[in-house]
Amino acid sequence: xARVRTTRNPLRAAAVxxxxxxxxxxxxxxxxxxxAAHDDSAAYAQARDDALAAxxxxxxxxxxxxxxxxxxxxxxWEDSTTGDLHEQLVDGRDAFVEQIEAAKTVSTAKVLSGAxxxxxxxxxxxxxxxxxxxxxTAPEGEPAVKESRMLGQLTRTxxxxxxxxxxxxxxxxxxx
Numbered sequence: 001x002a003r004v005r006t007t008r009n010p011l012r013a014a015a016v017x018x019x020x021x022x023x024x025x026x027x028x029x030x031x032x033x034x035x036a037a038h039d040d041s042a043a044y045a046q047a048r049d050d051a052l053a054a055x056x057x058x059x060x061x062x063x064x065x066x067x068x069x070x071x072x073x074x075x076x077w078e079d080s081t082t083g084d085l086h087e088q089l090v091d092g093r094d095a096f097v098e099q100i101e102a103a104k105t106v107s108t109a110k111v112l113s114g115a116x117x118x119x120x121x122x123x124x125x126x127x128x129x130x131x132x133x134x135x136x137t138a139p140e141g142e143p144a145v146k147e148s149r150m151l152g153q154l155t156r157t158x159x160x161x162x163x164x165x166x167x168x169x170x171x172x173x174x175x176x
Contacts (some may be wrong), residue, residue, distance in 0.1 A: 054161035055128030063109035082162040124156030
């Protein structure tokens with residue numbers, strides 16, 4: 001009786017094994033990408049980043065004003081706000097124009113850092129704290145530089161996140 005020789009080709013076995021490993025890796029990678037793209041935490045992180053960027057820009061806008069370009073500056077203030085804060089700015093605009101034209105000051109703000117303090121993405125509400133350096137230059141004298149922390153409340157509008165409230169953050173010792 002003749003014996004049949006059954007020798008396996010090692011290259012063929014390695015190729016099949018590598019193909020199976022590649023298919024499993026591709027499937028796992030595809031599923032991971034799909035899962036990450038449909039993960040709520042990614043959408044929440046994007047909303048947080050959007051709110052922070054808008055909040056920092058709006059606080060900077062609200063602390064920057066040049067008497068020589070007053071209309072542009074006040075328009076920027078109004079474009080950065082919504083709700084009661086926006087209404088206050090619109091209602092007080094004429095009086096504010098008189099004050100700034102008389103003072104002839106230029107204020108510029110630079111954001112040093114910022115953070116989202118709260119975020120309710122479903123309600124479209126957020127809070128931010130922004131540290132900034134404001135330089136105020138009067139017609140005479142040296143520029144005054146002040147660093148401050150501002151707390152802002154943001155509301156999501158069809159035009160994006162806008163400031164609905166703005167105030168100074170408390171400074172000092174919080175212990176009794």
